[in-house]
Amino acid sequence: MATPAPHPHPTRPDEAEAPARVTCGHHGCETICADCAVRSLSVCSALEPGELAHFARLSQSIHYPARATLIAQDEPAQHIYNLTAGVVRLYRLLADGRRQIVGFALPGDFLGLAMAKTNTFSADAVGPVAACRFTREGFGQYLEEKPHLLRRLHELATHELTLAQDQMVLLGRRTAEEKVAAFLIATRDRWARINGAHLHVPLPMSRQDIGDFLGLTVETVSRMMTRLARDKIIVIVPDGVRILDEARLEALCAV
């Protein structure tokens, strides 16, 4: 279990603030959304083509460098984001520096579902990231007029809640090996929705990040990865892992 000893995490919410580069201001031209690779996965799928044009005008297409902070815990929530490329880690910090990553956002994911005035977690870019950014106010006003968008938001929120419950089972009742196996399977499945099914699972986040997500130390994550590789269940490749034996990996998850 975690000890009170502080983690020396490089990424505190105050550092590495985003020198956010705005690509095109409002992206009023509908073609941008029309071309969006993740539209069918995101909130936008709730909108008609006509609505989409109006909706797009509320947002900015924006790029962030690695480690940029999109959301800072306990700060006023100014923006909400629809992630279009890259990976974002969502986390909470304890006073002594212990960190729990509560999720990784992948392309198509929505940040700020709660529409709350104050952020309940921090979020920063694992690598370079692209997103559609809305002001909370602007999005909120649009939401007033569009009950079906609210319904979609609620759908996404309850899906998140189910994922959170999955994670509670993992954190509370699985062994280190099961945690890592379940993480790889879940990550494979999430990428599959975006890119289609592959045996290659991209892991742009560090071992430390994975550990802070699974309630483990870096060393334990590394050891379990090594063990899975030794047992010929996966191969560790530069930017992630390749699954060699799906059946055995799934069996290790102990669903």
Added chain:
Amino acid sequence: MATPAPHPHPTRPDEAEAPARVTCGHHGCETICADCAVRSLSVCSALEPGELAHFARLSQSIHYPARATLIAQDEPAQHIYNLTAGVVRLYRLLADGRRQIVGFALPGDFLGLAMAKTNTFSADAVGPVAACRFTREGFGQYLEEKPHLLRRLHELATHELTLAQDQMVLLGRRTAEEKVAAFLIATRDRWARINGAHLHVPLPMSRQDIGDFLGLTVETVSRMMTRLARDKIIVIVPDGVRILDEARLEALCAV
């Protein structure tokens, strides 16, 4: 960490099925809702007095004995509930019997926020329970006409999500002692919303339940309770604990 050894849990979703006793069929008389102690805390707070009468007609006031199953994981979701008295545990089981309690529902809490066709968790009564029960279909139809009710539901869902993230921090990054301390503080605060602030914290659930919620064994929960009592931070009383030193207990939570 949890081991693969099966828990011999007495409460499987198939046993102890509710011989649900319906008190008054539809409780069409508005006075029942008007008198409801938890109305201001529940979904119902989103409704006008006139709407409430119609809403009430959709529901049944219903009582369950201890250990009755309200919701069974992976079964079709037929009902949703608004808990009015008693405590319900929400949980998931792994194939080998390991259990993770994902939450305790207290009076005023809503079960079935997701409005999903299939249940993603099981829920059973810790002790005798009273609830307003709706059919999922009936509630869903009413929801179509009432965007402000949907907004309230979304508010509740995102609040649940925040609680789930709190719990992830607890499960992943807190020590056994911190877990128990944080559980007592959180439970105190939840009862405070219902009954007002007290140093007495009711704990109707068993030590096993608490362990399955905190990712600990019964023995560890018991030992930590004993330790807190030895240190004069709490006293263990028949149906829960009494907090003697709020400041020290809060300090142990490591927020």
Added chain:
DNA sequence: CGTACCCTTGATTAATCTCAAACGTAGTGG
């Protein structure tokens, strides 16, 4: 009054963390 269940306590074991060090890779600057 007995039985069952829950809670507590003790002794031991096992899983994971901590501490330490070596390794690899990527980026930097001479």
Added chain:
DNA sequence: CCACTACGTTTGAGATTAATCAAGGGTACG
């Protein structure tokens, strides 16, 4: 272009937390 540095990863040895195994005590209920 290469050496150097910084950072992330891996591996090993030992410490520590919490789990497991085992047993005793209390309480409620039949």
